[in-house]
Amino acid sequence: MTAPSLVGSAGGVLVLVGALVTLSGGVGLLRMPDFYSRVHAAGLTDTAGVGLIALGLILRAPDWGVVVRLLFILLFLLLTSPTATHALAQAARRDGVRVWTDGEPRR
Amino acid sequence: MTSEIELISLVLFAILVVTAIGITRLRGLYGAVMLAALFSLVIACLFVVLDAVDVAFTEAAVGAGISTVLMLTVLALTRAREAVTPRRRLWPAGIGSVLTGGLLIYGSQDLPAFGARDSPVQRHPITEAYLLESQNDIGVPNTVTSVLASYRGYDTFGELAVIFTAGTAVLLLLSYVPRHDPDFERRKLLLADYRILRVVSKILFPFIFLFALYVQFHGDYGPGGGFQAGVIFASGFVLYGLVFGIDNARRVVPRWLLRVLISSGLLLYGGVGLTSMLLGGTFLDYDALSPSHPVMGQHVGILLVELGVGITVAGVMTAIFFVFADRRVLQ
Numbered sequence: 001m002t003a004p005s006l007v008g009s010a011g012g013v014l015v016l017v018g019a020l021v022t023l024s025g026g027v028g029l030l031r032m033p034d035f036y037s038r039v040h041a042a043g044l045t046d047t048a049g050v051g052l053i054a055l056g057l058i059l060r061a062p063d064w065g066v067v068v069r070l071l072f073i074l075l076f077l078l079l080t081s082p083t084a085t086h087a088l089a090q091a092a093r094r095d096g097v098r099v100w101t102d103g104e105p106r107r
Numbered sequence: 108m109t110s111e112i113e114l115i116s117l118v119l120f121a122i123l124v125v126t127a128i129g130i131t132r133l134r135g136l137y138g139a140v141m142l143a144a145l146f147s148l149v150i151a152c153l154f155v156v157l158d159a160v161d162v163a164f165t166e167a168a169v170g171a172g173i174s175t176v177l178m179l180t181v182l183a184l185t186r187a188r189e190a191v192t193p194r195r196r197l198w199p200a201g202i203g204s205v206l207t208g209g210l211l212i213y214g215s216q217d218l219p220a221f222g223a224r225d226s227p228v229q230r231h232p233i234t235e236a237y238l239l240e241s242q243n244d245i246g247v248p249n250t251v252t253s254v255l256a257s258y259r260g261y262d263t264f265g266e267l268a269v270i271f272t273a274g275t276a277v278l279l280l281l282s283y284v285p286r287h288d289p290d291f292e293r294r295k296l297l298l299a300d301y302r303i304l305r306v307v308s309k310i311l312f313p314f315i316f317l318f319a320l321y322v323q324f325h326g327d328y329g330p331g332g333g334f335q336a337g338v339i340f341a342s343g344f345v346l347y348g349l350v351f352g353i354d355n356a357r358r359v360v361p362r363w364l365l366r367v368l369i370s371s372g373l374l375l376y377g378g379v380g381l382t383s384m385l386l387g388g389t390f391l392d393y394d395a396l397s398p399s400h401p402v403m404g405q406h407v408g409i410l411l412v413e414l415g416v417g418i419t420v421a422g423v424m425t426a427i428f429f430v431f432a433d434r435r436v437l438q
Contacts, residue, residue: 076314083307090301 011059018052025049034100039089046081116156123149134189140178147171160330161251164322168338173424176345180431245405247327255332256409260391264376267416271373274423278366281430301350308350315343323417327406333413337420344425353432365426372419379411 021044028041054074061067100106126146133139147170154163219226228234237254245253255263319339326332348356380391388395393408 079307079310083303087301087304 007059011056014056014059015053016056018049018054018056021045021052022049033104033106035092035097036089036099039085039092043081043085046085047078050077050081112156116153119149119153119156123153134191136182136187136189137179139189140175140182143178144171144175147174161249161255161332161335164330164335165338168335168342172342173338173345173428176342176349177428177431180428184431184434244402245409246402247406247409249327249329251330252326252332252409252413253405256412257391257393257405260380260412263412263416264380264391267373267376267419270423271369271419274369274419274426277427278430281434305350308346312343312347315339315346319343319417319421323413324410326413327409333416334420336413337417337422338424340417340421341424341428344421345428348428348432353429357429360425360429362429365422365429368418368422369426370419372415372417372422375415375418376412379408379415383408 025041025045025048028044029038032038032041051074054070054077058067058070058074061070123146126142126149130139130142130146133142147166151163151167151171154160154166219228223229237250237258241247241250241253241258245257247253319336322331322339323333323336326336344356344360347359379393379396383392383395384390386395386398391408391412393405394401395404396407397404
């Protein structure tokens with residue numbers, strides 16, 4: 001196996017892992033018991049899922065122009081997604097949404 | 108390859124239908140607004156599948172971006188829950204929508220098949236003219252820009268006039284603010300207490316405006332242009348207003364400046380048309396701007412016209428957000 005195709009398949013694996021993380025985030029969004037844990041699941045798809053997919057696409061990029069653009073997108077996402085998740089959770093806390101403890105029913 | 112595209116379109120259409128049903132079923136209007144944003148985003152994806160990247164860009168910026176923020180600002184003024192309509196009053200509207208939908212589906216039978224080779228779009232000689240001759244006449248790599256700003260300059264002028272009129276109407280209706288009435292209070296849209304939000308948005312502002320400038324002046328070479336750039340500029344100001352409060356945003360872009368911007372963009376567009384008339388051409392005939400070198404004239408004309416579009420769109424969008432956020436409501 002030559003080097004470029006090795007890099008390419010590594011990129012493919014990263015995209016696949018990213019897709020799996022996104023899927024698990026979606027499952028978490030449906031299954032988690034309260035607002036905060038659901039925000040955590042959604043934040044996972046935003047940062048880890050999309051980040052891994054973008055990294056994989058960088059490894060599979062046809063030329064440098066695409067690499068630079070993807071890097072910008074990745075940087076932007078790494079800055080904005082955690083901020084959005086934080087703002088969401090913070091707003092819920094200010095609104096007085098309580099944290100779920102074991103044994104309570106799902107909310 | 109075709110089947111892959113068909114599969115992607117099918118999935119996107121399925122999401123679209125589910126989202127539309129979700130919007131009609133939701134009583135919480137914040138959720139409905141978010142779903143409407145998702146709807147726009149999926150439509151933008153469909154446009155990308157159809158290779159209409161300029162339209163996709165506009166849809167993502169306007170539909171998913173700025174109109175979502177405007178709707179949320181409106182919801183801050185009214186109630187966030189839909190009132191329950193009695194079931195018998197739903198029937199006329201329901202019958203109306205079913206009839207309209209049925210008519211549309213019936214009418215779509217006459218459309219040529221997706222990607223058909225002998226559709227009127229493919230056979231009409233104007234397609235050839237736009238796609239091939241525009242490279243010699245205008246020399247702009249992005250044909251969409253040359254069609255939008257040069258061949259169809261009149262239409263775009265009309266569109267800009269519509270945006271100008273809409274913006275002016277909203278300003279006329281909502282600009283009146285009762286100053287010191289204790290019964291009326293302005294709803295707080297202030298997020299400045301969120302320290303992380305404040306820091307991160309401060310980091311982002313230069314990049315938002317840089318990106319808007321890139322979209323504005325790179326529209327000749329790639330997807331983008333005045334409409335998209337104007338919306339991105341406006342979203343920068345809207346973000347500033349949301350995070351740092353509307354009064355601080357007013358200090359950055361005061362009321363008079365917005366009014367000047369809104370009208371000067373349209374004036375710039377019309378001025379380019381009048382200049383080309385004074386130089387011996389017809390209205391919006393950019394060849395007249397540089398008779399010895401028509402392609403140069405086209406480039407200058409498109410640049411100025413797109414700039415006019417960008418200025419007016421940015422001004423109108425920012426002004427609409429500001430007047431909504433400035434409204435005082437009965438406490």
